[in-house]
Amino acid sequence: LHAPCGVEFEGVTFRYEPGGRDVFKNFSHTFRPGTSTAVIGETGAGKTTLVRLMLALLRPTEGRVAIGETRQELTNLHRCNFVYVPQGNTLMSGTVRENLLLGKPDATDEELREALRKSCCEFVFEMADGMGTLCSEHGGGLSEGQAQRIAIARALLRDRPIMLFDEATSALDPDTECRLLENIRLMSDKTLIFITHRMAVCDYCDDVLKLEKHI
Numbered sequence: 001l002h003a004p005c006g007v008e009f010e011g012v013t014f015r016y017e018p019g020g021r022d023v024f025k026n027f028s029h030t031f032r033p034g035t036s037t038a039v040i041g042e043t044g045a046g047k048t049t050l051v052r053l054m055l056a057l058l059r060p061t062e063g064r065v066a067i068g069e070t071r072q073e074l075t076n077l078h079r080c081n082f083v084y085v086p087q088g089n090t091l092m093s094g095t096v097r098e099n100l101l102l103g104k105p106d107a108t109d110e111e112l113r114e115a116l117r118k119s120c121c122e123f124v125f126e127m128a129d130g131m132g133t134l135c136s137e138h139g140g141g142l143s144e145g146q147a148q149r150i151a152i153a154r155a156l157l158r159d160r161p162i163m164l165f166d167e168a169t170s171a172l173d174p175d176t177e178c179r180l181l182e183n184i185r186l187m188s189d190k191t192l193i194f195i196t197h198r199m200a201v202c203d204y205c206d207d208v209l210k211l212e213k214h215i
Ligand code: GTP
Pocket: 016, 017, 023, 041, 042, 043, 044, 045, 046, 047, 048, 049, 050
């Protein structure tokens, strides 16, 4: 589970409905193990569909999506290689600590603090209740950017070889976003995939994948 792990799209054609529009048309791309990629493209270009194909929530209409050194075709079994940070607030009601422990139930406080530091959550240490601070289901007392960073800390604790971020830093100010991306990139054995609308993210990545909308 911990070896660097890549993902390969080989001649993938995908449409949601028979006779519908091809979201992907003979698309090939390799997300190389241990590298970071920014995925850009206009709305409707297929960024979220790409994520769903990687998580085996969808199957290619033609072609294949393969994973790891053996380049096995992706199945539900391979989902455990990924951690996915979606857009929007994904915290549950409960304390910061309880949310973080969803990432790694047996984590020590030191591991939790380390994950918070990496994801630029120093603000937690300044709050009166620290990791005992309550987050409500839709963020509650936290700002959107703070909730996003805690969700990222939780994803780091999960410690999977491939990390997928779908607009997961959209509410951060550019300075914090850059600092966070740099921290995540330093964990260089991970394969990182950042879906983004912000061109600045591209400067922090090894590769840029631009998806085009097919008519
Ligand atoms: P943004 O998140 O808006 O930036 O777009 P995206 O790049 O993530 O595009 P997405 O993958 O969501 O959509 C690609 C195309 O597939 C668009 O034409 C969508 O309308 C279509 N699509 C997305 N989800 C579905 C679905 O569940 N069913 C059907 N039939 N079409 C879908």
